[in-house]
Amino acid sequence: MWMDPMVEYLKDGKLPANSVKSSKIRKEASKYMLIEQRLYRRGFSSPLLKCVDSEEAEYIIKEVHEGVCGTHIRGRALAGKIARAGYYWPTLKTDCLDYVRRCDTCQRFADSHQASAEQMYIVTSPWPFHKWGIDILGPFPLTPGQLKFLMVAVDYFTKWVEAEPMATITAERVKRFMWKKIICRFGLLAEIVLDNGTRFASSTTAKFCQELHIRQSFTSVEHPQANGQAEAANRVILRGLRRRLEEAKGRWAEELPQVLWSYHTTPHSTTGETPFCLAYWSEAVIPVEIGEPSPRTALFEPTANEDELRANLDLLQETREIAHIKEYAVKTRVARKYDRKVVYRDFQEGDLVLTKVTLGAKKNKLTPKWEGPFRIAEKVGRGAYRLEHLEGRRIPRTWNASSLRRQATRARIDRPTLKLQDPKRTAQETDLGSED
Structure with a gap:
C-alpha cells in the first residue's frame, strides 16, 4: 500500500x-x-x-x-x-x-463529436445524368390532396433537380419516380446514391436497379453528407418554399414548380452555369425578359435562330467541360479548408464501439445519445466501417467514423x-x- x-x-x-x-x-x-x-x-x-x-x-x-x-x-x-x-x-x-x-452511462450520454473524423472526398460525375442522388423531404403540412412528403432527385453533373410530392413513401413509389422523372426524361443512369431508408433498401428497388444495370450506392448510417448533392438541393427547396409561402404552409405543393424553376434558371455556385443551360444547351427565357424585353427577346430573328442553336450545340461540350473544371476547383478549395479542422478517428477490426442513436430511435430529450456496444467487423475505407453484434451477427449498412465512439471498459482502481x-x-x- x-x-x-x-x-x-x-x-x-x-x-x-x-x-x-x-x-x-x-x-x-x-x-x-x-x-x-x-x-x-x-x-x-x-x-x-x-x-x-x-x-x-x-x-x-x-x-x-x-x-x-x-x-x-x-x-x-x-x-x-x-x-x-x-x-x-x-x-x-x-x-x-x-x-x-x-x-458506461457517461459514454452513452456523452456529447456528439463536433469535429469531423475523416477528410472530405470530392465526388463528381463524368457526364450529364450519369449519377443521381435521391432523398426524401418531409413531413410537410398536409395539402388538400393529403400530400406531406417530397421525393427529390438531383443530377451530380448539371445539378438538375426533379421533385414530386407524395402522400406516402413506398418502394413501389420510388421505382415509379425513378422511371417517370429520371429515366423517361433523361435516359438510363449508371449510379444512384440513396440513404438507408427501407423504401430505398427494399428488394423491389434492388431488383429494379439490377434489371437496368443501375448501381446502388448507400450512404453510411446517420451520415447524410455522403449524399451531399441531394442535401444541398433539399436546402434550396426548403428555403424557397419557406420564403414564398410565409403563413400559407398548406400550399407548398402548388408553389414547388416555381421554386424549381427559379433554381433551374439560376447559375450554380460551383459550375457557374444554370442547370437549365447544362441540360438543354441554352438559357431559358424567364418572365422578366417579357415584362422588360432583354436583348435576345427584343432582337430575336426567327431566320437566324436555327444557326444560333447549331452554334450552341457546337459549343456545348466546351461549356460543360469548363463547368466541370470550375466545379472541381471549387470543391477542392472547400475540401482543403474542411480538412484543416478534421480530427481523425481510426478504428481497427475487433474494436468495441458505440453508435450514435438514430433519429428514428430517439424518443425524447432524455434518451441516450449512444447505443451498443458493437464490434468493428471490417474497415471499408473513407471513414466507413461495417459493424457486427457481439455474438457475430452483421449489421446491414456501413457506419461512418463520425457516428462512432470507442467504448472504454471499466477497470478496478488497484x-x-x-x-x-x-x-x-x-x-x-x-x-x-x-x-x-
Missing part, C-alpha cells in the same frame, strides 16, 4: 534502504501527519485530507460519481469534489478521469499507479477546483 513507507517513518522513524526513496520520504514528511494511527495529508481545499488505499478510493469514486447524490459529473470536477470532501491519494485526478472515461508521486505533481493535484 502506498501509505506504508510514510506511516512507518512518521511512527517509528524507519526509512527504506534505497537512498532515493528515503530522501523523497523525508521531503514529503512535512505534508503528512498521523492522527490515531491514521495517515492524513495537509491540504489547501481543507485543513486535512484523509489518505485512503485503493479499495477505499474505488468506493469513494463510485459513490460520489454515481451514488445517491451522484450525477455522473466529469473527471476533473469529480476529483475536485472528492478533495473538498476530505480524501486524498496520489493518483486522485488520474483515477477520476479514467473512471469517468470508462463509465493498479500499480497508486504510489507516492513526484512532489510537484502531487502538490498540483491536491487542491482541485470544480468545473461546470
Whole structure:
C-alpha cells in the first residue's frame, strides 16, 4: 500500500534502504501527519485530507460519481469534489478521469463529436445524368390532396433537380419516380446514391436497379453528407418554399414548380452555369425578359435562330467541360479548408464501439445519445466501417467514423499507479477546483 513507507517513518522513524526513496520520504514528511494511527495529508481545499488505499478510493469514486447524490459529473470536477470532501491519494485526478472515461452511462450520454473524423472526398460525375442522388423531404403540412412528403432527385453533373410530392413513401413509389422523372426524361443512369431508408433498401428497388444495370450506392448510417448533392438541393427547396409561402404552409405543393424553376434558371455556385443551360444547351427565357424585353427577346430573328442553336450545340461540350473544371476547383478549395479542422478517428477490426442513436430511435430529450456496444467487423475505407453484434451477427449498412465512439471498459482502481508521486505533481493535484 502506498501509505506504508510514510506511516512507518512518521511512527517509528524507519526509512527504506534505497537512498532515493528515503530522501523523497523525508521531503514529503512535512505534508503528512498521523492522527490515531491514521495517515492524513495537509491540504489547501481543507485543513486535512484523509489518505485512503485503493479499495477505499474505488468506493469513494463510485459513490460520489454515481451514488445517491451522484450525477455522473466529469473527471476533473469529480476529483475536485472528492478533495473538498476530505480524501486524498496520489493518483486522485488520474483515477477520476479514467473512471469517468470508462463509465458506461457517461459514454452513452456523452456529447456528439463536433469535429469531423475523416477528410472530405470530392465526388463528381463524368457526364450529364450519369449519377443521381435521391432523398426524401418531409413531413410537410398536409395539402388538400393529403400530400406531406417530397421525393427529390438531383443530377451530380448539371445539378438538375426533379421533385414530386407524395402522400406516402413506398418502394413501389420510388421505382415509379425513378422511371417517370429520371429515366423517361433523361435516359438510363449508371449510379444512384440513396440513404438507408427501407423504401430505398427494399428488394423491389434492388431488383429494379439490377434489371437496368443501375448501381446502388448507400450512404453510411446517420451520415447524410455522403449524399451531399441531394442535401444541398433539399436546402434550396426548403428555403424557397419557406420564403414564398410565409403563413400559407398548406400550399407548398402548388408553389414547388416555381421554386424549381427559379433554381433551374439560376447559375450554380460551383459550375457557374444554370442547370437549365447544362441540360438543354441554352438559357431559358424567364418572365422578366417579357415584362422588360432583354436583348435576345427584343432582337430575336426567327431566320437566324436555327444557326444560333447549331452554334450552341457546337459549343456545348466546351461549356460543360469548363463547368466541370470550375466545379472541381471549387470543391477542392472547400475540401482543403474542411480538412484543416478534421480530427481523425481510426478504428481497427475487433474494436468495441458505440453508435450514435438514430433519429428514428430517439424518443425524447432524455434518451441516450449512444447505443451498443458493437464490434468493428471490417474497415471499408473513407471513414466507413461495417459493424457486427457481439455474438457475430452483421449489421446491414456501413457506419461512418463520425457516428462512432470507442467504448472504454471499466477497470478496478488497484493498479500499480497508486504510489507516492513526484512532489510537484502531487502538490498540483491536491487542491482541485470544480468545473461546470
